[in-house]
Amino acid sequence: MDLLEYQAKKWFREIAIPILPSQKIDHPRDLKTLKVPYPVVLKSQVHTGGRSKAGGVRFVSTTIDAIAAAQNIFNLPILGELPEVLLAEAKYETDREFYLAVVLDGVARRPVLLGSPQGGIHLESAWDKIECVVVEQEFSPFYARRLAVKMGLEGALIQSVSAIIEKMYRLFVEKDLDLLEINPLGVSAKGEVMALDGKVTVNDRAIERHPEIAAMAAKMASRTNNKEKNGALSNWDSVERHGKIGILANGTGLLMTTLDLVTNAGGKPATCLNLTNGFAVGTGFISFEERLEQGLQILTQDKGIQVIMLNLIGSFPTALEVADVIANFLQHRDSSNGTKSRALHHPRLIIRLAGNDFSAAQRRLIELDGQNVPIVLENLDEAVAEAVRLAKSITARRL
Amino acid sequence: MKLTPESKVLIQGFEQPLVSNYAQQMKAYGTNVVAGVSSGSGGKKDRDIPIFDLVEQAVTAVGAIDTTIIFTPSYEVLDAALEAIAFGIRQIIIVSTGVPPLDLVQLVRKAEACDTLVLGPNSPGIIIPGKILLGTYPQEYHLPGSIGIVSRSSTLTYEIARELTVSGLGQSICVSIGNDGITGSSLLQWLQILDEDENTDAIVLVGEPGGSSEETAARYIAEAIDKPVVAYIAGIHAPVGKNWGHTGALAAFIGRGMDFGTVQSKLDAFKAAKIPVAERPSEIPELINQALTKK
Numbered sequence: 003m004d005l006l007e008y009q010a011k012k013w014f015r016e017i018a019i020p021i022l023p024s025q026k027i028d029h030p031r032d033l034k035t036l037k038v039p040y041p042v043v044l045k046s047q048v049h050t051g052g053r054s055k056a057g058g059v060r061f062v063s064t065t066i067d068a069i070a071a072a073q074n075i076f077n078l079p080i081l082g083e084l085p086e087v088l089l090a091e092a093k094y095e096t097d098r099e100f101y102l103a104v105v106l107d108g109v110a111r112r113p114v115l116l117g118s119p120q121g122g123i124h125l126e127s128a129w130d131k132i133e134c135v136v137v138e139q140e141f142s143p144f145y146a147r148r149l150a151v152k153m154g155l156e157g158a159l160i161q162s163v164s165a166i167i168e169k170m171y172r173l174f175v176e177k178d179l180d181l182l183e184i185n186p187l188g189v190s191a192k193g194e195v196m197a198l199d200g201k202v203t204v205n206d207r208a209i210e211r212h213p214e215i216a217a218m219a220a221k222m223a224s225r226t227n228n229k230e231k232n233g234a235l236s237n238w239d240s241v242e243r244h245g246k247i248g249i250l251a252n253g254t255g256l257l258m259t260t261l262d263l264v265t266n267a268g269g270k271p272a273t274c275l276n277l278t279n280g281f282a283v284g285t286g287f288i289s290f291e292e293r294l295e296q297g298l299q300i301l302t303q304d305k306g307i308q309v310i311m312l313n314l315i316g317s318f319p320t321a322l323e324v325a326d327v328i329a330n331f332l333q334h335r336d337s338s339n340g341t342k343s344r345a346l347h348h349p350r351l352i353i354r355l356a357g358n359d360f361s362a363a364q365r366r367l368i369e370l371d372g373q374n375v376p377i378v379l380e381n382l383d384e385a386v387a388e389a390v391r392l393a394k395s396i397t398a399r400r401l
Numbered sequence: 402m403k404l405t406p407e408s409k410v411l412i413q414g415f416e417q418p419l420v421s422n423y424a425q426q427m428k429a430y431g432t433n434v435v436a437g438v439s440s441g442s443g444g445k446k447d448r449d450i451p452i453f454d455l456v457e458q459a460v461t462a463v464g465a466i467d468t469t470i471i472f473t474p475s476y477e478v479l480d481a482a483l484e485a486i487a488f489g490i491r492q493i494i495i496v497s498t499g500v501p502p503l504d505l506v507q508l509v510r511k512a513e514a515c516d517t518l519v520l521g522p523n524s525p526g527i528i529i530p531g532k533i534l535l536g537t538y539p540q541e542y543h544l545p546g547s548i549g550i551v552s553r554s555s556t557l558t559y560e561i562a563r564e565l566t567v568s569g570l571g572q573s574i575c576v577s578i579g580n581d582g583i584t585g586s587s588l589l590q591w592l593q594i595l596d597e598d599e600n601t602d603a604i605v606l607v608g609e610p611g612g613s614s615e616e617t618a619a620r621y622i623a624e625a626i627d628k629p630v631v632a633y634i635a636g637i638h639a640p641v642g643k644n645w646g647h648t649g650a651l652a653a654f655i656g657r658g659m660d661f662g663t664v665q666s667k668l669d670a671f672k673a674a675k676i677p678v679a680e681r682p683s684e685i686p687e688l689i690n691q692a693l694t695k696k
Contacts, residue, residue, distance in 0.1 A: 106502055108582040108612045111509050139510060178501050208501035211476050241640060254580060255554025255609050258636035263681055265638040278556070289418075315559050317426070317539030318419055356563060358541045382560065383683050 003204045003219055006047040008089045010200035013177070017169050019184070019197050024091035030072040033065060038092050040064065044071050045089045050081040058085070061093065086225075094196055099186030100153070101125050101132065102167060104174040106181070106205075110136045113174060115149045115167055122186035122198075141175070143168050162195050163187070177215065178208030238275050238300075245270025246393040248301035248349065250294070251313040252277040260313045263382070269390035272307045275300065277314070290319055291327045298331050305347050308396045311389040313354045313382065321355040325363035325378075328353065329370055336372045350392050351376035354385035402518065402594055403492065404574075406431050406533050409466045411459055411490065412450075413481045414473030414497070415439040421447050423472075423537050430534040435463040438481075456488045468492040468535060470526060475499035478522060482508050486517055494536055495521030495585065505583040512585065519585025520578060525555040527576045538575065546571015548689060549595040551588055552607035553580040553614070557635055561607060561682050568686035573601040580609050588618040596626050603689050606676075608634040610641070611662045616670040623674035629692030632671045633679040637664045 005013075011021050023038045036042070046058030053059050058080050062068040068090070075088055101121030107114045115135040118125065133152040137145050146167035150160045166187065174182045181203040188196040204212075209219050239254065241261065247269050251257040257276045264271050275297045277290065288296075301310050314324055328351070335348075353376050355363050364378040377392075379385040412424050415437035424447065428434050436451050436459040443454030453459040460466055469485040471478055471493065478500045482493050493512070500522040512519045520526065526536015531545035537555075542563035548570050552558040558577050565572060576591050578584050588606065595601050604626070608615040615634065622630050641663055660666045671678050677692065679685045 106506070106582070111583050112506055113503075175503060178503055180502070205501055205503070207475065207499050208503070211501070251556075253554060253556030255552075255557030255607070255635045256560060258609065258639045259557055259560070259682060262635060262638045266680070271638075315539075315542075315556050315563070317537075317541065318422055356542070357539070383681065 003206060003209060003215075003222070004049050005202040005204065005218075006049065006087075007045065007199060007201075008047055008087065009218070010202040011089075011197070013173060013202065014184075014197050014200060017173050019166055019169050019173075020195060021197050022092040022094055024089055027072060027088040027090050028086075030069045030076065033068045033072055033090065036065070036068070036090055038090055040068075041093050042068065042090045043093055044068065044075060045091065046075045046078065046080060046085040047087045047089055048080045048083040048085050050083055053080060056080045094188050094198060095190065096186070096188035096196075096198070097191040098189040099124070099198075100163065100189060100195075101183075101185045102163070102170065102187050103181065103183040103185070104167075104170050104179070105183075106179075107136070113137045113141075113171070115145060115171070117149045117153045117163075117167070119153050119155070125185060137171070141171050146171065158193055159189070162193065166195060166197070177202075177212060178205045179203060180205045238297075239278075240276065241271070241274040243271045243273065244306060245272045246306065246308045246397060247389055248272045248304060248307040248310045249274040249313070250277055250297045250301065250310065251275075252290075252316060254278070256313060256315065260311065260382075260386070263386040264311065264390060267386050267390045269386070269393055273301060273304060291323070294324065294327050295331050298328070302335070302347070302349060307349050309352060309389050309393045310349045311352045311354070311385065313385070315356050317357070320359050321357040321363035322359040322366065324355060325353075325366040328376065329366055332370060332372070332376070348374050350374055350396070352385055352389040352392065353378045354380070354382055356380050403467050404527065404529060404533055404535070407433060408468060408533075409433055409435045409463060410535060411436050411438065411456065411466045411469040411485070413438045413456070413469055413471045413485065414477070415447065415450075415452055416442060417472045417474070420472045424450055426540070427534050427536075430540055432533050432535060435459075435466065456484045456490070460488045466490050468494065470494045470496060470536060471521075472496050475501070475522075476504075479504035479508055482519070483511065486511060486515060491515075491517045493517060493519045493521075493585070494524060494526045495519065495579075496524060496526065496536055497521075498523045500581065502581070502583045505581070505585065509583070509585060518590075520576065521581075521585055523555070523579035523581050524577050525558065527574065528572075529574050530572050542566055543575070544569075544571035545573075547573050547600060547602040549573050549598065549601040549604045550575040550607065551591040551595060551604065552577045553588070553609045554607055554635065555579075557682075558607060561605060561633065561685055564682050565605075565686055565689070568690075570686050570689060573598060578614075580611070582612065584614075588614045589621050592618055592621060592626060592630075596628060601628065603629040603631070603693055605685055605689065606630055606632045608632065608667055610634075610636040610639060610664050610667075613661065613666075615667040619667075619670035619674040619676060622676055629689070629695070630676050631679060631685055631688045631692060632676050633682060633685060634664050634667050634671075637668075639664075 041063045044060050060071040099122035101118040103116040118132045135149045146164035150164040183201040184197045188198045251260045360380050367376050367378045416439040442452045445452045469490045471481045473481045478497050528534045528538040530543035544566040677688045
């Protein structure tokens with residue numbers, strides 16, 4: 003989860019990383035009671051980068067100018083995102099601008115400290131000059147000093163910059179972050195340092211163990227869910243495509259393999275769902291059976307999907323137990339549709355199961371009454387070929 | 402690595418859903434499951450497996466333990482692993498999912514310091530067909546033999562084992578390191594183990610998008626491994642940069658290039674290392690047979 007600048011700065015203030023006086027603006031009229039002295043800079047609070055270039059950052063010197071600029075920024079989408087709030091902040095004269103970050107690195111399997119004496123707008127052209135220190139063992143301030151020295155800093159700046167890095171690291175660990183960035187860290191002519199902009203990414207898995215962050219996440223989720231209609235997929239590991247073949251598989255790797263096989267066979271995948279809830283934080287335990295039913299429901303409701311390809315392998319539940327869940331789902335669906343069922347959308351099911359009880363599972367499913375009896379196969383390549391063939395023939399019939 | 406049917410195995414988080422089933426499946430396969438740990442259930446028994454409140458009590462009752470398999474909820478995994486290390490267990494398999502990466506950083510530091518092997522999280526464990534099962538592998542897809550599988554996936558590994566079995570190629574050892582952003586052990590470590598394993602004649606390496614462990618593995622294979630290796634990478638048509646509910650956010654940063662973690666980068670690395678890559682799981686047995694006859 004990415005924080006907005008004003009949220010990141012609230013954390014900076016709490017841990018005593020120096021920031022400028024600022025005020026959150028929910029509405030242009032809030033500027034009438036602005037406590038930060040002019041001139042101020044108004045900044046759009048959106049998650050995307052490139053705010054300045056897009057016109058989301060404006061310097062203003064009077065209340066009238068500020069209100070006009072604020073109205074403008076509130077109505078300016080940046081990469082499709084409209085700000086809910088602005089941040090009004092004092093102006094700061096910098097002599098130099100540094101880049102500082104703490105990031106979790108999967109290769110080193112450690113947090114890594116990053117820094118460059120050429121931050122702010124210079125960063126992009128000096129990307130390869132970023133210095134790096136891996137925090138191999140338990141953190142101690144010397145890691146921060148090593149980074150400061152590698153950045154080429156001298157004298158008092160070594161201490162003042164490494165003090166900031168030390169606080170950044172503390173925040174990084176305390177809040178379970180993936181990334182914490184200060185860019186730029188403004189350095190005044192007198193050598194004072196100031197965090198002018200910040201980026202914070204909280205690790206999604208850790209959110210639930212921080213009540214304060216969980217509350218922020220819930221608030222954010224309720225806002226996005228109002229805007230987006232695909233809320234049903236929000237707690238699924240999924241890929242959204244717009245073809246004809248919906249895919250359900252248990253496990254990330256198996257889902258990707260199925261997606262690859264369908265695509266290579268000339269099929270067009272639609273929504274692909276991973277049935278294994280490898281990311282069940284905060285959702286409580288949902289049984290595999292319930293999840294399978296939910297997945298079938300989601301794909302069946304998608305009018306664009308003509309074939310649902312299930313690919314399930316494993317020992318709990320067994321192939322026969324899976325077959326039972328699918329049979330119940332189909333019987334329930336057919337009976338609740340009653341006589342109108344012909345008019346309703348019923349994608350064909352290709353079910354790939356494997357295991358000792360495959361034959362029993364197959365029998366359970368192909369003996370079902372009703373229309374659109376599922377096709378049950380044990381060989382994965384054959385199941386994929388069948389799914390692609392069916393999707394093509396259904397499309398051809400409708401043309 | 403101590404992986405014999407005699408080695409003593411503990412199960413932590415015994416109260417979690419399905420764990421009792423997995424424990425009995427392991428026992429039935431011949432694994433020496435000596436105890437379970439579940440805080441609050443001490444003194445009970447799950448059929449013939451005694452349950453303890455603490456790892457310490459289990460060790461006192463059954464003697465030194467070789468391997469623990471952790472099923473606890475994600476936020477309790479670090480604590481469970483540290484408890485196991487504190488009482489002398491040096492092989493840890495983490496089946497649990499959703500472990501926060503900073504917990505793993507802490508665990509990896511500790512494990513390195515006391516020479517402990519950590520597999521996972523989000524791993525189905527290890528199976529040596531016909532001999533021992535440590536984790537959640539379904540036994541029915543396996544056949545004893547001489548092909549080793551080292552993988553980042555779980556169910557996809559079952560699929561590949563099944564393809565090999567159907568073609569009459571048995572397996573010496575199948576292991577999945579899990580596909581979290583930070584893993585307790587790497588593909589490379591397990592390649593070394595399989596390379597040294599005298600029962601293994603050829604190796605199948607199964608990768609996924611994200612991170613750079615396949616690239617590192619490819620370079621290592623070219624330099625140090627004489628046994629034939631066949632690779633398979635899932636996700637060539639999956640969206641680039643998607644983090645799949647894992648910790649992909651820690652992927653690309655500075656100096657690693659835009660290509661970091663992509664399937665293409667991995668395929669390029671295998672090509673450079675002259676490692677044959679299967680286009681689909683069913684092609685793997687054929688490539689293994691070719692590689693074995695060439696040798």
